[in-house]
Amino acid sequence: MTGVRDYRLSLERSRQALVREDRPAVFTMCGREWDLLPEVFAPIYSPATGIALDFLGLAETSGEAGPRGYSGAPGALRPGSLLEMGSGTGVVAVAAALSGCARVVAADINPAAVLNTSMNAARHGVSGRVRAFHSDLFDQLDPGERFDTVFWSSNYVLAPVEYQPRTMHERAYVDPGYAAHRRFLEGAPGLLAPGGTVLLHFSSRGDVPALHRIAGRCGRRLDVVRRTVVREGEHEVEHMLLEVIPAGDSARCPEVVR
């Protein structure tokens, strides 16, 4: 594989984001300051976080213009409760609480990201409405919990199924065999309150046809509800917000993409 979808390119992007000498301990986004811990996905080295905020309608939480202002479309976040999978620094989770979400639950497989999310919730005075916890997808979620929105800005780059991420940080970029995506597509709809929605932020750095194939085999349909194209270095990258909709039989849901 060559070009923008090459997982080795994303591993290099991960490495560079970790070792940059100018990597700050605090960064500014949406007119607010945010803590950034080592080993946590840095929203300042990728447009993904800013685009996610914009897709959800959270880019203007501070009352200022969002970081890039891509779409101008109304946000896709439902009022009420949010489960954010993979919260990283917690910018999206905290912005959701600041925008009026009554209950935000934020999970991440990276323990440093869980701490980082809690720090930023405290920094912005919403600790009472943002609960961050360590979990591999939904594994540690309370069984009865239901949400109006389940959202993941995912590690959308497909790595070979046998690839073993060397750091937690690499897990923010690549998903070997799309094993985590399969589990997300399969499990997320069951966590919704009536009228709720599952949203997946994906991009053309990922394998869109493979994702649709997995979704189909899991009995899910993926509808594009927002999209935008941005230049990332030498590449034009399409970002999309996909709504995950139950649409049939999940008996043939594959474990991984080979």
Ligand SMILES: C[S@@+](CC[C@H](N)C(=O)[O-])C[C@H]1O[C@@H](n2cnc3c(N)ncnc32)[C@H](O)[C@@H]1O
């Ligand atoms: C692209 S980053 C997005 C981070 C943050 N939401 C943002 O917008 O800045 C993807 C996040 O998903 C997390 N992640 C990857 N695999 C996961 C899994 N199996 N369970 C929970 N979180 C996971 C990563 O640790 C990372 O924080």
